[in-house]
Amino acid sequence: MEHDLRQRKHVNATASSVSNKSHAYTDAEPRLKHGLAMQIFRSLLLATWFNCCCVAILATQVIGSPLYLISKDYYYAYMAYTKQSFGLVITALTQWGCPTVVRVSGDKSVRNQIHLADDGRLRTDFPERLVMIANHQVYTDWIYLWWVAYTNRMHGRIFIILKESLKYIPIIGQGMTFYGFIFMARKWLSDKPRLQHRLEKLKTQHSGSQSSSPQYDPMWLLIFPEGTNLSINTKRRSAEYAAKQGLPTLKHQIIPRSTGLFFCLQQLRGTVEWVYDCTVAYEGPPKGSLPDKYFTLRSTYLQGRPPTSVNMHWRRFAVADIPLDDQSEFDAWIRARWAEKDQLLDECFETGRFPTELGGSIVVGTGTPEQTSAAATGYAETQVRLGHWTELGRIFMVLVGTALLCRLPRLFGLF
Helix, strand or coil, X not given: CHHHHHXXXXXXXXXXXXCCCCCCCCCCCCCCCCCHHHHHHHHHHHHHHHHHHHHHHHHHHHHHCCHHHHCHHHHHHHHHHHHHHHHHHHHHHHHXXXXXXXXXXXXXXXXXXXXXXXXXXXXXXXXXXXXXXXXXXXXXHHHHHHHHHHHCCCXXXXXXXXXXXXXXXXXXXXXXXXXXXXXXXXCHHHHHHHHHHHHHHHCCECCCCCCCCXXXXXXXXXXXXXXXXXXXXXXXXXXXXXHHHCCCCCCCCCCCCCHHHHHHHHHHECCECEEEEEEEEEECCCCCCCHHHCCCHHHHHCCCCCCCEEEEEEEEEEHHHCCCCCHHHHHHHHHHHHHHHHHHHHHHHHHCCCCCCCCCCCCCCCCCHHHHHHHHCCCEEEECCCCCHXXXXXXXXXXXXXXXXHHHHHHCCCC
């Protein structure tokens, strides 16, 4: 791996001159784009729109909840519809509130699975059932990964493993419960039965499955093995744990925890073929600093300080090749993958981009000259955006239909 990275570093250092958006991360601290008055205005505007959409989605979920008693197949399909709606909300919020360049690359294992559509948007062709793992840099990681699901038409079938405290956020927490997200208290004795219950549902065979497979519904299960995002405190605790266990420390990440992921893969073995690994890096913070100081939800969406670019490197591993019969072997496997990710991050922070083996495989329709030149060297450069703003109508469709049905008796003079 180290030898391959050195080779690719030379190739990509040469290729970086092709795109004027590709450069090494600088020491310049990102600046706020908006003053206090504009921040207040943006806060009111974006928060009002976001909260209205969340209330509409939760109301839609409540309206459809009786389906659980009628047909579980219809119920899960309906909740997937509401999950699609939330995927549209966060995609639109990112498109309007914090537009930024997203640069997607990968190794040969994902060749011919990353493309640019005719309108310049990202299109991915990942399988409809997979387990997704990623390093956890900042709180916005899951938003960009949900957007990737949107580019794969899987934004209604993503399931995320989250910390339990998020369950109690008003409206959003209740909505995530309807989505079937898995909440963890970080106490394995209590988490294990809860996780097993949810995983059993994710491998249940449905007669009305929307999957091309006759057995299982589409599912993307997202888990952050580090358990929390990177910060000064979590990095310090990770270093202390590494010293205690005699493990090498990581420069850009936290040492991953293996228990949850190991259990998930054991339970889903035979129903999922691939683990997709995404390494995420944010351009903008001064070299050597941690991104959580600069890219909070508040600074990104309300203060106008998004990353200069969001970089994603994808690769995949066959579940059949992962050691799932021995916990210690799996521990070594996941730590080796994180060591590789640390090298990838080191190269990205040094050269401004991840290495790639996708040169010539990214199809570009009528993209910009910058997108075309970047694609030739193996990078899909795009922005987070919707296919069309009319997609947002799906969010309110059920409520509008329900309101019209409630008015029908009056229209016909029945009441």
